[in-house]
Amino acid sequence: MNNVCNYEKLIEEFKQIPKIIPQTTYLDICRYPGNRFEEICSRILAFFFQPTNEHGLNDLFLQSLFDVISKENTLRIVNNQITVDTEVQTEDGKRLDILILSTDFIIGIENKIYAPLYNPLPTYKNLINQKASQNNIDNNIFKVVLSVKKITDQSELKKMKENGFVKVYYSDFFEMIKMNVGTYFSQANQRYVTIMYDFIQTIENMDGKFDNKMFRFFTENKNSIDEMISQYNNINQQIFNVQKNRISEILSKINELTGAQWWAYQGWDLGIDSFNNNTTLPRIGIESSYEFSNQNPLGKFKIYITSWKVKDFEPYAEILINKYQGKFLDIKPNGEDRVYLHTDIIENDVETVILERLQYHYFELKSIIEELSNKNKQANA
16 A cells, blocks of 8 residues: 555656657658768758858858857858858768868868767868868868767867867757847748758757756656556556456357357457458458456457458448448558447446447448448449
């Protein structure tokens, strides 16, 4: 009893914590795996780093990057004198993610989304310095590692320092963009402002930040939560075992009543789909199962007519909808690709009613399929 009280207290405490659920962005939906996603992010950044592109945000991204690198920056950004390239190749075939070149400055960016900093920074340093020399840029040479994750590995930090790279975190960069965007907003193309915020949200979703209250709750109550989950799983297994045993009993009796071979998928799903084995009609069947209700593992017994593909339901749709008027028709075209025509919910495991309804639906569906099959044969005769 004491454990139950502790669990109830834990649940009440959990209910009081605000739930923060990251929103799925368009870029999340379209995400490519691994390094490919890094390349896509680099191209998005390059688009916004170029002040003259149609986003209308001018030098917002450049100015915000400079603000993060150096608050004292007084560089003059001339929009029409800036080029932005991605995947810039070095002499030995390596590729720097982003290179931004102006008459007054140059910025080389190594973009890090997932992977650790294994990249050849000395090679990138030489490339950036070479490009600077070719364009007569003696000062204002910036080498940046732009990272989602915090860089704490000492060997990585040492390699950055030795090659003149500074670390900039996406979180700081985006915070600066949000602070600065107000002065650019009136001239911006709103379509690209939406894309910009979607991109920012995508990266922020990956930032690994925890909701402090939620994180603290789970870490402080880990043992109790683990114990509660274990007990919950045990109870579920007990419920499942009771339902499986009862389905087994129903299975034996409905086989005898209908003279047909029903099945129990994974022990809990009682059904039959052999009606059209000798016809050209698509697969359709009956399924049924128990649902825990009112502290009873056998609280509800649900019966539904189902097709395992939406298109397979079409030949039967008109007849079934007319015969089962007012019953809930659940069509799931995406992913699951199923149709469920819910026919009965029987409370409290009344066996006579369960067997009567299963038998009724069996002979009704059998009759419908025989009727449709005969019509097809006559049409093709």
